[in-house]
Amino acid sequence: QSALTQPASVSGSPGQSITISCTGTSSDIGAYNYVSWYLQHPGKAPKLLIYDVANRPSGISNRFSGSKSGNTASLTISGLQAEDEADYYCGSFTSSGTWVFGGGTKLTVL
Amino acid sequence: EVQVVQSGGGLVQPGGSLRLSCVASGFTFTNYAMSWVRQAPGRGLEWVSGVPAGGDYTYYADSVKGRFTISTDNSKNTLYLQMHSLRVDDTAVYYCAKDIISGRLVAGSCDYWGQGTLVTVSS
Numbered sequence: 001q002s003a004l005t006q007p008a009s010v011s012g013s014p015g016q017s018i019t020i021s022c023t024g025t026s027s028d029i030g031a032y033n034y035v036s037w038y039l040q041h042p043g044k045a046p047k048l049l050i051y052d053v054a055n056r057p058s059g060i061s062n063r064f065s066g067s068k069s070g071n072t073a074s075l076t077i078s079g080l081q082a083e084d085e086a087d088y089y090c091g092s093f094t095s096s097g098t099w100v101f102g103g104g105t106k107l108t109v110l
Numbered sequence: 111e112v113q114v115v116q117s118g119g120g121l122v123q124p125g126g127s128l129r130l131s132c133v134a135s136g137f138t139f140t141n142y143a144m145s146w147v148r149q150a151p152g153r154g155l156e157w158v159s160g161v162p163a164g165g166d167y168t169y170y171a172d173s174v175k176g177r178f179t180i181s182t183d184n185s186k187n188t189l190y191l192q193m194h195s196l197r198v199d200d201t202a203v204y205y206c207a208k209d210i211i212s213g214r215l216v217a218g219s220c221d222y223w224g225q226g227t228l229v230t231v232s233s
Contacts (some may be wrong), residue, residue: 003154048210091219104154
């Protein structure tokens with residue numbers, strides 16, 4: 001159950017687009033379309049942004065989009081806003097019947 | 111309104127035990143998978159354990175297998191996490207969470223989370 005691999009940090013200016021990658025294996029991301037993305041502000045519970053690779057829960061802005069290719073999933077945030085500054089986590093279902101998260105990516109809005 | 115309210119937690123010595131509870135309301139509890147997720151201070155999220163919709167099976171991360179037990183009381187819409195043989199590296203904020211889609215095996219796409227409860231393992 002090794003954690004998925006995410007970049008430790010990414011940054012972008014307001015209005016720009018950024019993409020966060022999440023790399024797993026053929027036993028998790030590569031095997032299932034059960035990939036989720038979360039946003040977490042300090043001291044708060046995680047907030048679901050994307051589920052099942054590319055689906056947005058009700059109320060989530062269409063500035064957030066998800067995709068997957070092979071063993072790597074990606075989260076794209078377009079029209080970057082100051083409020084998007086937070087930690088982002090990916091997660092995936094695994095062949096062991098468990099769930100695994102990535103190590104997290106800190107997004108800085110310059 | 112969906113609510114997930116946690117209780118339990120606190121300070122415990124290494125080797126000790128603790129039970130966390132999570133009371134759910136506003137949805138049909140048995141229709142949704144539930145999970146426990148933890149976050150050590152300054153660290154990332156770690157999935158700990160889960161039950162599928164209906165709660166017939168249990169799943170655990172390798173790091174807690176054999177020490178933690180997840181269970182449900184469907185009559186009380188309550189999820190539990192019984193923790194034994196606690197170690198210093200179990201220190202974390204523990205969250206319970208509900209999956210967004212009914213009927214799933216593992217709650218990993220969680221749309222509602224508890225408020226989190228701090229478990230501190232220290233002598």
